Amino acid sequence: MKITKVEAIPFAIPYRKPLRFASGEVTEAAHVLVRVHTDDGLVGVAEAPPRPFTYGETQASIVAAVCGLFADLVIGLSPLEREQVRVRLGRTVGNPTAKAAIDMALWDLAGQSLGVSVTELLGGYGDRMRVAHMVGFAEPAEMVAEAGRVREQYGISTFKVKVGRRPILLDVSACRALREAMPDAELYIDGNRGWTAAEAARALRAMADLDLLFAEELCPADDVLGRRWLVGQSGIPMYADESVPTPGDVTRELLGGSATGVSIKTARTGFTGSHRVLAQCEGLGVEVVMGNQIDGQLGSLCSLAFGAAFEATSRQAGELSNFLDMADDLLTEPLEIRDGLLRVREAPGLGIDIDASKLAHYRTDR
Ligand code: MUC
Ligand code: MG
Structure with missing residues (x-):
């Protein structure tokens, strides 16, 4: 072939x-x-x-x-x-x-x-993942309403809350409102490099009672000493995302003491590179989460195929729900989140069938 x-x-x-x-x-x-x-x-x-x-x-x-x-x-x-x-x-x-x-x-x-699924080829650990939903910037009440809707409709009970705004009180209030509305939910935060290390430290102190799972990429990767200083005082794991686009960056961030967890994104490291990143993290005793690159259904299926294939990537809920915000998609058979879970397709490969008429409608090169 x-x-x-x-x-x-x-x-x-x-x-x-x-x-x-x-x-x-x-x-x-x-x-x-x-x-x-x-x-x-x-x-x-x-x-x-x-x-x-x-x-x-x-x-x-x-x-x-x-x-x-x-x-x-x-x-x-x-x-x-x-x-x-x-x-x-x-x-x-x-x-x-x-x-x-x-x-x-x-x-x-x-x-x-x-004639086998990619999940079986990669590792074959399981056939499903718990789903985490990303809650973007809005007024705290709106963020609570969105999370509630998603929990009600899809059974999702893990939420990644976007933070990194100024003043930090806005994000602290949003996280506190979410925790009050959902005492049993799993919550974690992602700053997308929005804060300085000092701001991040203040925000983490203000949220210390919110039982956050971890915090992701609160400050820029170039703030090398600031990030190490932050890791040293944080009571929760600090995950790297944008700072670890390659396996080499993963080594640098982890051995440099700037991160204590890693977001694996198949959109940026494919399956081959993601497997290498996972092996590094397992070898070093570092937790991982399956992240989302704001993928459509196709990209989400790829994250799911990889995440379900291994035990370490199946432990935490994977970020697999960004496609819910899209008005449409390209698959003939749409992804369905039920009871907070997404199941791997049994069909060979990724099990993807592109709807030709939708592609003709949405492609922008003709
Ligand atoms: C995320 O995890 O940060 C937003 C920016 C990006 O690179 O990915 C998304 C989600
Ligand atoms: Mg992130």
């Missing part, structure tokens, strides 16, 4: 309501669908979400990287030669979501050709 063609198709699907956080906001899912074709008629798929505020990539740059740089490097290879692909793509710096989408599409092809 040989790769014959690689496509990168930009599309845009509106959000019902924007998601706002300290480093930016998302009002539409302007993503890139990556399709890898083979000579025996199989097609592997994945999606790349441009996040300029996190990786510097745009929709146009992802299309350009996939079509102009990467396609020629993988055409002619077998989809099973994933390490060849990783090395060849690795010669270009950056472009994490473009590379990750190609990697995940290859795993999809491997699963399809062997």
Whole structure:
């Protein structure tokens, strides 16, 4: 089986309501669908979400990287030669979501050709994950109302609360209101680098009684000493997200004492790189969470496929619900969260079937 063609198709699907956080906001899912074709008629798929505020990539740059740089490097290879692909793509710096989408599409092809799911191929630990929902910036009462709606409708009881605003009291009030409204819920916070280390320390002190699971990326990665100082005084684990886009960054952050947990995002490290990150974290005795790159259903299925495959990634609820904010999606069979759970598809590969008429409607290159 040989790769014959690689496509990168930009599309845009509106959000019902924007998601706002300290480093930016998302009002539409302007993503890139990556399709890898083979000579025996199989097609592997994945999606790349441009996040300029996190990786510097745009929709146009992802299309350009996939079509102009990467396609020629993988055409002619077998989809099973994933390490060849990783090395060849690795010669270009950056472009994490473009590379990750190609990697995940290859795993999809491997699963399809062997007749097994990607979850079974990767590790086969389980067939489901608990779902965590991300609550974006709004007035505290609105944030409480959203979390309540999501709990009521989907049975989700783990919430990641976006913080990093100034004054910090706004976020402290929102977290306190959420805790009061939901005494049994699991809550954690994500600052998207919005605070200084001193602000973060004050905010953590003010929220010390809220039983937060952990805090993610409260200050910029370049605040090297400030982050170490913060870790030293925090009563809860401090997770790295934007500061760990590669396995090397994971090593630097963990051994440098700037983080004590890691958010694994398949959108940026694919399945191959995410497996390496997971192995590093397990080897060092560090907890992980399956994060979300504000993925659509396709990207969420990829996070789920990876997260369910391993015990360590199945422990905590995975961030798998951002697609709920989208007005539509591309799959013929939509994802359904029930009782706070998402189940892995049993079909071979990722089990993804793209609705051709929806793709024709939402693609922006024609
Ligand atoms: C998250 O975990 O931070 C927002 C920015 C980003 O890079 O990812 C999202 C969610
Ligand atoms: Mg984050």
